[in-house]
Amino acid sequence: MTVTGIPPAPVAERPAHRDPNVLRWLSAYTASMIGDNVYFVALSWAAARSGGAAQTGLVLAVGAVPRALLMLGGGVVADRFGPRRVVIGSDAVRCAVVVAVAALLLVAAPGIWVLAAVALVFGAVDALFLPSVGALPPRITAPGQLSRVQGLRGLAQRVATVCSAPLGGLAVAVGGPAAGFGVAGVLFAVSLPLLMTVRMREPAEERAGRAADTARRQLADGLRYVRGHRVLAPLVVTIAVSEMGFAGPANVGFVLLADERGWGAAGMGWVLAGFGLGAGAASLLLAVRRRVPRAGLVMSCAVLPGAVALGAFAFAPSVAAGVVAAFFTGLCLGLGGALAGALMQTVTDPAYLGRVTSVGSLFTMGIPPLSYPLTGVAIGAWGAGPVFLAGAALTMAGAAYGLCSRPLRRAELPV
Template identity: 65%
Template sequence: MTTATAIPVEEHVPDRPAHRDPNVLRWLGAYTSSMVGDSVYYLALSWAAVQAGSPSQAGIVMSVSALPRAVLMLGGGVIADRLGPRRVVIGSDAVRCAAVLAVAALLFLTSPGLWPLALLALVFGTVDAVFVPAVGALPARITGKDQLGRVHGMRGLAIRFASVVGAPLGGLGVAVGGAAAAFGLAGLLIAVSLPLLITVRVRELPGDDTVGTDAARGTAWSDLVGGLRYIRGHRVLAPLMITIALGDLGFVGPLNVGLTLLADRRGWGASGMGWVLAGFGVGAGAASLLLTVRGRLPRAGLVAGCAVTAGSVAVGALAFVPTLAGAVAAALAVGLLTGLSGMMCGALLQTQSDPAYLGRVTAVSGLVSLGLTPLSMPFSAAAIGAWGLGPVYAVSAAVCGLGGIVALCVPDLRRAELPR
């Protein structure tokens, strides 16, 4: 574990509401700053890659980070569980900050071409494989289980804020000083998270006495196999992972590549696509705000299953509504329902997992959401070109709906509750 003050879990009852807990708010500030920095970084990377090479070369640079993130994600979960998530998050942010600032300095001094951009993308992808599981495992160590639902709502609001603010900030950086200035801004935003994370206090959880003791925990491989075996044998986590995988698989293609093609074929243009995305963002933000205010929703498993199922209908409707206003309304429903189901699933992952396995559980979930489902985007684009928008959206909605059916048909998941 880290050298931070550790609070035994049994001595921390009752917990103050997460939105009034300075410790949680410091974590939230660090997380928000880091996510805004990420948004600025991705814009700066895409701009610099386009300026330094051809569109196809820029596409390769942008995709370089995907492979190490997917391949190394499960190992990142083992590292987060072995070393403690706070230590891993701090180290990951420090590496990301140093790498981005180094490239900013290089671009300011010279024009090195694509190789430093590709190397930066590779570093980011590798570090993300460790960062994502650690970020997912950290909330359980800064607040009580009864506040994890609210924390997920707050985290959702931070993500929405970063997506709205990050792109304009990155564009401003490029306009003022080019890609070098934008990378510098991204590095500074990530750097802001470091002092906040250092001041975050973590609590001891069962099994923390073995963290960092390899002799007590066995080999890294045995930890990985043990984590996968733990998930497979868990009566809630196993079907929950299937629900998450099917929901994401049916959602990612239509809301990324599919939406661009839909706006083009309907004649809505870029502004119309922007309105549809805005509708989705408002819906997702409303779901985050609901959970932030309420803290928990009763019958979380049932709510998640119903939200995934209803959300799949809204996903399918996007391809059939004839007007832009109808598409915005459908996207609003998609954002609200998928946002709600995503936060319910995330909170259940946190509360149902044994603390000793949280990093590995988050790694499996992250591998599905960030490593595997993006691979469906080129297939979605090819399928739309071959069969049209309607059939592909209908199949995607059916896949997404299967995730909801799994949640509703497995009794242990359907009856799962968030702690009070």
């Protein structure tokens, strides 16, 4: 039984940036990402209005816990039912949740526990959405276009980051949190019909492989597959270690460093802009290039200077120096991250894509947010400089591990 009645995608290879099928998926992904970020702005503001700083932090943390705990299960669901079906279903649930919250805010002032429940549901649905959306690119384009698709995906993330904050802020300023949730719901609703028109390729062996095993057995099988794979095993370790070194300093450290050194909100904004510009340049490079030779080696080698740039924040004497460090951090780590994603999708058997993607997502979007409070405590105790140096050392260790793996160094993307 096929997942969709839409005709399968053509076999002939077409450049990803000129493929209408890829562009429909990219548009849906961009709308969903902007909606995700606008939702976060609205939730943060609604929590701040309903409680104090501690309660706001609690609401935001509650959403991260089910995302981390259920991420691997989300990969099993993606492989069992097909990622397209799971992506559409989870996007529809997210749309319904935020529209319901918007309607509730119009007629009542929900307490902090209602908002915490919303964050809990949204985090659980994200645990289904993220592995499935990550497993889609190999099904919508030819193998030789995967690096381009990863570049386009990176550009979409940069666009979402740039557009969502002012859009969410404007909506909340004009109509309060209800308007923010309403805008997020509209964006999720826009992504749904676009996703439904994306044509999918589903290998016959993958359809035959879905079936009667229990979810627990499928999860264990997926973890054994990753652990025993010559390229995936060192790739996942490289991703996990590098991301744990980068995530805390980048997401919490930038803000606290700017405050510690008197750069102010404007200085923090310039640093974040430098990081976004560097990451966008890396994504654009991959989007326009057909192929990156020796992708496994380039991935690890790109992370090394990115780690050095991250550590340079410890010594940045001015906003200008911080912007330069942020640009090279975004450029190098953005390139390494995109190549890691393309390699993961290339070397994985299609029957395991959802589970393998869930493992990668767990170490990039599931576990790292749980380290943010620890990063804040460490900066409060020792200052931002030592924390950035420790993060850089951990990121560099991840890259060094990748370089020590011969199968990963020799891994190539398809021609």
